[in-house]
Amino acid sequence: MATFISVQSKKASEVDLAKPLCKFIQQTYPAGEAQSDHCRAAEELNKLRKSAVGRPLDKHESSLETLMRYYDQLCSIEPKFPFSENQICVTFTWKDAFDKGSLFGGSVKLALASLGYEKTCVLFNCGALASQIASEQNLDNDEGLKTAAKHYQFASGAFQHIKDTVLSALNRDPTVDISPDTVGTLSLIMLAQAQEVFFLKATRDKMKDAIIAKLANQAADYYGDAFKQCQYKDTLPKEVFPVLAAKHCIMQANAEYHQSILAKQQKKFGEEIGRLQHASDLVKTVASRYDEYVNVKDLADKINRALTAAKKDNDFIYHDRVPDLKDLDPIGKASLVKSTSVIVPISQKFTDLFEKMVPLAVQQSLSLYNQRKADLVNRSIAQMREATNLANGVLASLNLPAAIEDVSGDSVPQSILQKSKSVIEQGGIQTIDQLIKDLPELLQRNREILDESLRLLSEEEATDNDLRAKFKERWQRTPSSELYKPLRAEGANVSNILDKAIQADGHVKERYQTHRDTISLLCKPEPELNAAIPSANPAKTMQGSEVVSVLRSLLASLDEVKKEREQLENDLKSVNFDMTSKFLTALAQDGAINEEAISVTELDRIYGSLTHKVQETLKKQDELLKNIQNAYQEFSKMKQSNSESNLREEVLKNLAVANDNFVELVANLKEGTKFYNELTEILLKFQNKCSDIVFARKTERDELLKDLQQSIAREPSAPSIPSQPAYQTAAAGGSKPAASTTPTPAPRTMVSSKPQPPARPPPPVISTANTPVSTATGATASPAPLPGSSAASTAPSQAQGPPYPTYPGYPGYCQMPMPMGYNPYTYGQYNLPYAPQMYQNPGQAPYPGPQQPGYPYPQQPYYPQQ
Secondary structure (H helix, E strand, C coil), X not given: CCCCCCCCCCCECCCCCHHHHHHHHHHHCCCCHHHHHHHHHHHHHHHHHHHHHCCCCCCCHHHHHHHHHHHHHHHHHCCCCCECCCCECCCEEEECCCCCHHHHCCCCEEEECCHHHHHHHHHHHHHHHHHHHHHCCCCCCHHHHHHHHHHHHHHHHHHHHHHHHHHXXXXXXXXXXXXXXXXXHHHHHHHHHHXXXXXXXXXXCCXXXXXXXXXXXXXXXXXHHHHHHXXXXXXXXXXXXXXXXXXXHXXXXXXXXXXHHHHHHCCCHHHHHHHHHHHHHHHHHHHHHCCCCCCCHHHHHHHHHHHHHHHHHHHHHHCCCCCCHHHCCCCCCCCCCCCCCCCCCCCCCCCCCCCCCCCHHHHHHHHHHHHHHHHHHHHHHHHHHHHHHHHHHHHHHCCCCHHHHCCCCCCCCHHHHHHHHXXXXXXXXXXXXXXXXXXXXXXXXXXXXXXXXXXHHHHHHHHHHHXXXXXXXXXXXXXXXXXXXXXXHHHHHHHHHHHHHHHHHHHHHHHHHHHHHHHHHHCCCHHHHHHHCCCCCCCHHHCCCHHHHHHHHHHHHHHHHHHHHHHHHHHHHHCCCCCHHHHHHHHHHHCCCCHHHHHHHHHHHHHHHHHHHHHHHHHHHHHHHHHHHHHHHHHHHHCCCCHHHHHHHHHHHHHHHHHHXXXXXXXXXXXXXXXXXXXXXXXXXXXXXXXXXXXXXXXXHHHHXXXXXXXXXXXXXXXXXXXXXXXXXXXXXXXXXXXXCCCCCCCXXXXXXXXXXXXXXXXXXXXXXXXXXCCCCCCCCCCCCCCCCCCCCCCCCCCCCCCCCCCCCCCCCCCXXXXXXXXXXXXXXXXXXXXXXXXXXXXXXXXXXXXXXXXXXXXXXXXXXX
């Protein structure tokens, strides 16, 4: 009776997890100890997968522990790595556990780039291995019973979890073994077997019969529900159905047997007999229909003994009326089992290999936070630089501070000399020329990387479209055009950035050509610079004036503001705050992260004081510039005006403007060079991403093509067998009534359902002396017409007496006796040790014909239809 159903494990194809995970880690995390730790963890994960699904597992607790640890690790890395077709593309291939191919209407195997699919298949194997371990337990002791019950309930919970999550995890039709209907039935079967184990435990412990009856009745109910679920579906192996039906009857018989004992104790002897009779009928049904699957001899003997004794006692002593089955009170039910919920971690020995790595949601939030932080810092720095450029422009237009320093009229102002020295120290015009020369090469390199990446996508997409057009609905995978949309959008964004960079480079070059001569003048030595500046009459009378003192004081204050801005810019760039703990706390508390609210609050707290100081420097500069302009108006009124002084002032202004332009051009060109170099790194990662996904798609394409070719090869060459020609179904000896359209079952002796050939005629008489041989009735061998027919009539519908050639399966077949000493390899057709005597029935003419090779009788001629 102890026959239990175990589930076959799924088989997985080999997958290298380490390589794509390490590549993602190297692209995402900076080089250092953390990156190395994460890569080592990826290698350990790959080894764990090989141990869990890369080899056959023993039916032991340690094997199940390995599987559960791998499942827990998959659940742990799911929020930390972006497994998808267009990011970390790893294709997992699993075979159908029942491996029936198209017989179940599903695929023999399925390959998906989905971590949810891998989790589902691993959990299925956890449930399958648990059922195998439970079925191997010794149910004759308490330890074996407890272990079996625990594993059956775990298997039930695993299959139930798959039923609830498989469709959302895969986003497509799964193989039949993990479809909701199949795993739902498996879950119920495991629950029924766990209930049966508790029934065995109660029986072993000799608990009250009322309790045992309820336990057995509940188990019968579970088995019955499971049988109903799969009765009309070919989703499970065929041997499962009779076992479920037998178990339902057996557990119902046990329930009736123990309830009959309770009835006897209550002196309800008629009810006792009625229940025992029902139990006996149930066991007889099992013995007659399912004896090859379940042995019920012991149970049947026990029930029959009790039934015989009960009938004897009732007939001689009690004479109690035996009620009908429908009049018996229903037996109660008591369930002691429950599907074990799948709560991660399911392994007691689980240790997260990627414990130090934050979840992907936190990584994304950190990325958005860093972007917000960069926007805030860049905006503040841009405001300060713009204000500084504005102040420099205003001073250059007023020829300050050169105007108040040029008191001799024939020497280079000190501020101009400082600017010239600064330009020369930075390399002068040669620096700008070299930077401008490098830009096209950097741009071309980035453009080539982008074009090559997009070419890979286009070629694979074209191949996918061709195969989709060829196989149509058979080509069941995500179209490349849809899958590559994010990558193409990213490529288009980079292309737009490059176009804007080209425009910006053009503006810089144009600006450089405008100020090139003046910048060149600044790069010359002091004597040449002094000679290039026109002389003018000195304005010594203004040297000690109050206006000059006010201007110098205001210019000094403006310089202090500029220095304060430089310090603020450094402070803004140096602030660093790790938001990981904030986001992890929010994720743990709420299950989600409101990144915008958290980031805005923290950025205001961290950068609030600095941004306030930036705004103060802007207001202070506005006031200083206003005062400088007013003081300069008074200074220009007092200053003597002539053509020489105006020309000298114009040249000094141009030199000041040239210095500002040199500083800005160098900064812009260096920033552009840095931009192109950083963009190269981004584009190389983009190219790797494109090549990885194209390679994964190619591998998936090859697998799908292989499956399609095998599927096409298994298909029949014609949709149906063509109908038989009329001459094959017509009667051989004349017309027959039309055949019925209802098919007639073939006789058991038939080996095929081919149409019957015409009846064979008797063989001719073989004579060695060429003399007529008499038949048994004395007729000669000359042909004689049949009654009512001519000599040329068709062959008779039945052969006229043996012997005639036959073959196994032909109607009327009987084995022909061989002569003693006959050896078909020694004697030919006509060189037998003695000549066989053939007899011809009256009215049949001999007809010699060509001999059929290897056949001991003449070949049958063709008789035309009349």
